Amino acid sequence: xxxxxxxxAMSHVLYPDYYGDNVGPHGRRMVEALIAVVREMGxxxxxxxxxxxxxxxxxxxxxxxxxxxxxxxxxxGRSVNRMVQADAIEFDRALDGLxxxxxxxxxxxxxILEKGMQSGFDFAASWSAPLDxxxxxxxxxxxxxxxxPPLVPVWVNCFVAPQPTAQRCYAVGRHLARVVTEGPWNVAxxxxxxxxxxxxxxxxxxxxxxPVFDRRLVKWMEAADHDALAALTAKELHxxxxxxxxxxxxxxxxxxxxxxxxxxxxxxxxxxxxxLEWSVT
Amino acid sequence: xxxxETNVVLYRLKKDAAFRERFRTDPMNALxxxxxxxxxxxxxxxxxxxxLNELGGMLHLLISIPGLGGH
Numbered sequence: 214x215x216x217x218x219x220x221x222a223m224s225h226v227l228y229p230d231y232y233g234d235n236v237g238p239h240g241r242r243m244v245e246a247l248i249a250v251v252r253e254m255g256x257x258x259x260x261x262x263x264x265x266x267x268x269x270x271x272x273x274x275x276x277x278x279x280x281x282x283x284x285x286x287x288x289x290g291r292s293v294n295r296m297v298q299a300d301a302i303e304f305d306r307a308l309d310g311l312x313x314x315x316x317x318x319x320x321x322x323x324x325i326l327e328k329g330m331q332s333g334f335d336f337a338a339s340w341s342a343p344l345d346x347x348x349x350x351x352x353x354x355x356x357x358x359x360x361x362p363p364l365v366p367v368w369v370n371c372f373v374a375p376q377p378t379a380q381r382c383y384a385v386g387r388h389l390a391r392v393v394t395e396g397p398w399n400v401a402x403x404x405x406x407x408x409x410x411x412x413x414x415x416x417x418x419x420x421x422x423x424p425v426f427d428r429r430l431v432k433w434m435e436a437a438d439h440d441a442l443a444a445l446t447a448k449e450l451h452x453x454x455x456x457x458x459x460x461x462x463x464x465x466x467x468x469x470x471x472x473x474x475x476x477x478x479x480x481x482x483x484x485x486x487x488x489l490e491w492s493v494t
Numbered sequence: 495x496x497x498x499e500t501n502v503v504l505y506r507l508k509k510d511a512a513f514r515e516r517f518r519t520d521p522m523n524a525l526x527x528x529x530x531x532x533x534x535x536x537x538x539x540x541x542x543x544x545x546l547n548e549l550g551g552m553l554h555l556l557i558s559i560p561g562l563g564g565h
Contacts, residue, residue, distance in 0.1 A: 279502055415553070419557075
């Protein structure tokens with residue numbers, strides 16, 4: 214029987230220059246402190262020796278286009294490329310110098326997809342979507358120079374309305390937990406993004422976060438109050454700038470009823486940074 | 495309807511370097527065949543990112559167009 218051997222969630226712009234340029238020295242120092250914590254978490258993750266690493270993250274209209282925006286998309290196939298952009302936006306400069314290709318855990322990816330279709334989760338599948346900072350900034354920070362295990366990237370539509378509900382994301386996580394239990398693999402799961410930033414996706418409000426809301430979310434995760442988290446509405450997530458919490462909700466469904474331990478929480482102003490681990494073993 | 499067109503233009507500006515260059519050189523000409531309202535067209539022409547955002551232009555596109563992004 215397979216099991217989840219490690220679970221964590223963290224902010225995904227782990228790139229000091231971005232915060233140095235956009236927030237100043239205080240932003241740079243805060244993200245450097247977060248990066249140091251994520252590296253420590255990576256040592257725990259690597260020691261858990263997962264057969265596969267499921268990474269739940271979002272697209273910023275970087276990979277998908279208006280051709281189609283999947284609510285949930287599982288990356289299948291044998292390998293996945295790092296996104297290469299001639300004019301990378303500043304978040305994605307964190308990817309420069311990383312490996313160009315990563316293995317995909319094809320059997321686990323196919324199981325998530327196929328068993329999803331059998332049980333009411335109509336995932337999109339992609340054989341070619343590449344990975345940007347939302348996936349690789351955390352993965353590369355966690356693993357450093359260690360070999361990265363085969364990945365199963367899962368995209369959640371966090372930004373293009375109408376997004377899937379918090380409840381639905383949580384249910385997808387429950388599905389993921391069932392697939393892991395039914396399989397033979399030891400699986401690690403990470404979710405990325407957040408905490409609050411870009412409230413209402415308004416350009417005029419860049420620079421604002423909602424620390425009161427974020428503190429409440431973290432308390433709920435520490436207490437494993439997953440009903441409260443899954444009941445969050447699209448309006449609450451949009452107004453507070455918590456769009457990427459949908460990724461975390463998938464993870465919460467996967468690890469429930471485990472409680473979270475806060476490894477890092479920092480109120481920067483532009484965004485609240487966080488890294489949490491769940492006691493899954 | 496044209497909210498969709500606004501975002502398609504933003505997406506092309508992000509991903510299509512040749513279109514971006516045409517837009518930089520002569521925005522009105524680059525957008526001549528696009529179905530936009532006058533207000534949207536003028537916001538593009540003067541590159542008023544806040545106004546484009548208010549008109550439905552997606553934040554992540556507006557901040558990630560090479561040479562035009564930034565905030």
